[in-house]
Amino acid sequence: MSAFAKFRISELVSGTILDTQVAVQGWVRNKRESKNVVFISLNDGSTIQNLQVVGDPVHLGETLLRKINSGASLTVEGTIKASQGKGQKVELEASQIKVDGEADPEKYPLQPKKHSLEFLREIAHLRPRSQTFGAVFRLRHAMIFATHQFFNERGFFNIHTPIITGSDAEGAGEMFRVSTLDGLKPPLDDEGEIDHSKDFFGKETNLTVSGQLEAEAFAQSMGLVYTFGPTFRAENSNTSRHLAEFWMIEPEMAYYDLNDNMGLAEDFLKYLVDYALKHYADDLEFLNDRGIREEHQKPQHQRQELNLIERLKLVSDYQFERINYTQAIDILKNSKPNKKGKFQFPIDGWGIDLQSEHERYLVEKCFKRPVIIYDYPKDIKAFYMRSNDDGRTVAAMDVLFPIIGEVIGGSQREERMGQLLARMKEMDIPEKDLWWYLDLRRFGSVPHSGFGLGFERLVQFVTGMTNIRDVIPFPRTPGNAEF
RNA sequence: UCCUCCUUAGCUCAGUUGGUUAGAGCGUCUGACUGUUAAUCAGUAGAUCCUUGGUUCGAGUCCAAGAGGAGGAGCCA
Numbered sequence: 001m002s003a004f005a006k007f008r009i010s011e012l013v014s015g016t017i018l019d020t021q022v023a024v025q026g027w028v029r030n031k032r033e034s035k036n037v038v039f040i041s042l043n044d045g046s047t048i049q050n051l052q053v054v055g056d057p058v059h060l061g062e063t064l065l066r067k068i069n070s071g072a073s074l075t076v077e078g079t080i081k082a083s084q085g086k087g088q089k090v091e092l093e094a095s096q097i098k099v100d101g102e103a104d105p106e107k108y109p110l111q112p113k114k115h116s117l118e119f120l121r122e123i124a125h126l127r128p129r130s131q132t133f134g135a136v137f138r139l140r141h142a143m144i145f146a147t148h149q150f151f152n153e154r155g156f157f158n159i160h161t162p163i164i165t166g167s168d169a170e171g172a173g174e175m176f177r178v179s180t181l182d183g184l185k186p187p188l189d190d191e192g193e194i195d196h197s198k199d200f201f202g203k204e205t206n207l208t209v210s211g212q213l214e215a216e217a218f219a220q221s222m223g224l225v226y227t228f229g230p231t232f233r234a235e236n237s238n239t240s241r242h243l244a245e246f247w248m249i250e251p252e253m254a255y256y257d258l259n260d261n262m263g264l265a266e267d268f269l270k271y272l273v274d275y276a277l278k279h280y281a282d283d284l285e286f287l288n289d290r291g292i293r294e295e296h297q298k299p300q301h302q303r304q305e306l307n308l309i310e311r312l313k314l315v316s317d318y319q320f321e322r323i324n325y326t327q328a329i330d331i332l333k334n335s336k337p338n339k340k341g342k343f344q345f346p347i348d349g350w351g352i353d354l355q356s357e358h359e360r361y362l363v364e365k366c367f368k369r370p371v372i373i374y375d376y377p378k379d380i381k382a383f384y385m386r387s388n389d390d391g392r393t394v395a396a397m398d399v400l401f402p403i404i405g406e407v408i409g410g411s412q413r414e415e416r417m418g419q420l421l422a423r424m425k426e427m428d429i430p431e432k433d434l435w436w437y438l439d440l441r442r443f444g445s446v447p448h449s450g451f452g453l454g455f456e457r458l459v460q461f462v463t464g465m466t467n468i469r470d471v472i473p474f475p476r477t478p479g480n481a482e483f
Numbered sequence: 484u485c486c487u488c489c490u491u492a493g494c495u496c497a498g499u500u501g502g503u504u505a506g507a508g509c510g511u512c513u514g515a516c517u518g519u520u521a522a523u524c525a526g527u528a529g530a531u532c533c534u535u536g537g538u539u540c541g542a543g544u545c546c547a548a549g550a551g552g553a554g555g556a557g558c559c560a
Contacts, residue, residue, distance in 0.1 A: 029521090030520085030521070030522095032517095032518095032519045032520070032522055033519090034516070034517050034518085034519075034522095035515095035516075035517080036517085036518085037517090037518055037519075038519090039518075039519050039520075039522090041520075041521095050520095052519085052520080054518080054519090070510095083518095084518060085518055085519065085520070086520080087519090087520050088520085105510085105511060105512085106493080106511060106512080107493085108493095109493070109494080110494095111493080111494065111509075111510045111511090111521085112509095112510080112521045113494070113495085113509055113510065113521055114494090114495080114509095114521080115494065115495085116494080116495075118552065118553070119494070119495090121552095122552095173558070173559065174558090210560095231560080233558090233559075233560085235558055235559075236484055236558085237484090237557085237558060237559075238484085239554090239555085239556080239557090239558095239559095240553090240554080240555095241559085241560080242558085242559070242560080243560090246560070247560095248560065344556080355556090355557090356555095356556080356557095357556095405560095406559080406560070407560080408560085409559085409560065452560065453560075454559085454560030455560085456560080457560060458560095467553090468560095479551090
């Protein structure tokens, strides 16, 4: 079976290769059989498109045909020809088919019909064989690749920050403890507390909730750096936007102020969306149609105004609206829903944190494009954000997208030792754990900025998937670590 | 963690006021037919009605607790 050159289906469907003998390997999506001819839809994951394999039932034989069921894996040899039927440019006229792995049709759970996303989530090991998840995970790859390409083009260096961390001062939520101590009989100290000095690292350790602080060390040596790694939050969050294990991209830039930071965030997001539109048009088209069909199931008032591709073009074609927190509060205070009491959390004054409903109003109703809000009240933001001269705000910024809300959160970092120490004291952050972080202000401190992008939320936006569990291969959520 | 809703065949769902033998479409299987496109036509098989307990002469249906799932909120990315 190795006489012919192997091709992936993505190389064949365009129709540039014709009347050539090839070998193709993949999984059967569907088989349509009759007395004189058999059609097999074959997919190898390289593209959303299936290759139509055409066979002569007499030549192939009944024993072989019985084994060619949905889900079976095949090696097919034959000749690529212009298709006689409609719906595809080329088809593979099979001279020989080998069944590499059978799939019992009584038991194989994927059928050539629409399945619910909830059902597919229960068979996460098989769902990438479906059209929707094939498209989602090709686009996920595209966003990973485009991220590295974007930063590389701009002279950034990728830094692997630690996954096991000894500092719990990041203040970004509950952490997962990492320990090799005996869970039933841990060594105790004189006070009867767990003696962490006996643990593997000689201290209490956790899975990282952010690589930012470590990335800052590299920004203040290599200038422009970014991390792209797993992140863990032990929050009991049960929503379509949260995972216990997710991936985060965190660029950190020396000599960038908040404006430079916002500019980079906008350029980055536009680059990613453009990359998807340019290189993954057929997957996006499929997901776009899928989204339109889903929308039709909903009552009129719940439907999206724009379809997926229109939403992507909104990001790529328009400048993001930039307003500061104070302006945002003014707009919200005077907005129709606020005056009519439609907000669940009415806006009555300066200083409160914006709720999901407020962010969505600004993005989807007021400006109808991505919005960056900056200069937030210091009391609702982290200790490391740079204090503004007004004494009440910090140089923070959030990028808000339609539907998914906050996709990026960032800030200019506090580079002045005095101000940083004062903020840490105000917020009860212990200095001793962050001695090295303070050293960065002690020795050659420079103004710098950075942001964090929740990768799965970006993939949600680009694919139009409404549940974050459907854009990561094997989701980890409270009570669920199957696979 | 809070609020609301859901759980019936492999999948998607219907099931009246509590009443005899729980239905459909798709899929599977069998057969027919056809260069088919989630093929078409005919037929077959397929059910722990989420679990436990309760009310009742009688529970898929009513009540309670639990499990799982979805949507929204909070936390956040």
